Amino acid sequence: MSVPKNQAAWLVKAGSPLELGDATMPTAGSGELVIKNAAIAINPLDFHMQDSGVFIQQWPAIFGCDIAGEVYEAAKDVTRFKPGDRVIGYVAQEIDLLESKYPKLILPLFNRHAISLTSGRPQDGAFALYTVIPADKAAVLPNEISFTDGVVVPFALEAAVCALSLKKSGVAMPGVATPALGLPYPSIRDVPSAGKTLVVYGGSSSVGSMAIQIATAAGIHVIAISGAHNFYFCKRCGAARVFDHKDTSLAGKVIEAIRESDSEFIGIFDAISTPETYANDITILEQLDGGHLACVHPPPPATDLPGNVRSGMIFAVNDVVTPVWKDYVTPALQSGKLQCLPPPFIVGKGLKHIQSALEKSKAGVSAMKLVVEL
């Protein structure tokens, strides 16, 4: 069989538009899959990487995190997948894997995992026709679900489970811990109430809406904060109550709803993490005698936080997510328990559309995932 030609959308230097060009056809190392991509999704991290070159170790670079497509090659030691399987996956590479294969790589890592380009390997970027992913960060996509729908799941899922299920705090970046909410994994079955309430700030964002889905599938009572136009969307994800982030009495209303929930207040997952959201987080946590504050960017300094607050920042790559990838994602997608939300907005078909998708992402989206079909 002749080897197919690979192509990619390359970043040649920080701040420049992507350039289409040939790329080496990757092969699957131990524990890996080569995927023939059918759709890729855009995340805010991508335009930050394009603008500043953050995380990029080797130029020119291929980046991007979310893929859906068919398994082209599975490593011999991979038993869960075979060529031709329809899958979704996340390009994150485990540092252990990389170190054993590339002992000379210098990985400026914050924890024991790497995200795509910290590996320095172009084949780990999503913005190509073929991409390498670890089998532990992939799941079979049921036939009834299109690639463009399924591709909204991977990065958001990894981030949500990292925010909710880590039991022991680790290091997100120097001087910043990861949150350790220690919540149970989502279940395919209907589980009884866990008697716990979590606030998800940014419930209509990609990561926030996935956190609502994952938490409610673990029996957690979720109170969400989003734009007023996205209340129905947050409820569709599973939120019991939703409040408008523009409401000037937001913190008071959320505090009242938490008290009315008559269950243990765990804390807040702030999927937005700006000075404005931190001000409300602090008011809520102050009034409720503390709790967790899990953030997507570095949390406020401890001196600004009320006592009894355990704060941290997620680093959305961790093997705590592996059981969810292995045991939950496929049956949950099949049964409809895990929905492909927020819905995709298909920017175009072909690698050439990734640049305009990145520009749209930078301009901002609402309850929507930007997707490019390949």
Ligand SMILES: NC(=O)c1ccc[n+]([C@@H]2O[C@H](COP(=O)([O-])OP(=O)(O)OC[C@H]3O[C@@H](n4cnc5c(N)ncnc54)[C@H](OP(=O)(O)O)[C@@H]3O)[C@@H](O)[C@H]2O)c1
């Ligand atoms: N640390 C990590 O490992 C990690 C991993 C993944 C993502 N992130 C970060 O997490 C953030 C979210 O990523 P994403 O992909 O989920 O973003 P996204 O889907 O692009 O976020 C868009 C949403 O943000 C909501 N939003 C904006 N300002 C808000 C506010 N003040 N209050 C409540 N909601 C607000 C909007 O809600 P409305 O339209 O309803 O107003 C919109 O639906 C990004 O900053 C990303 O870089 C970090």
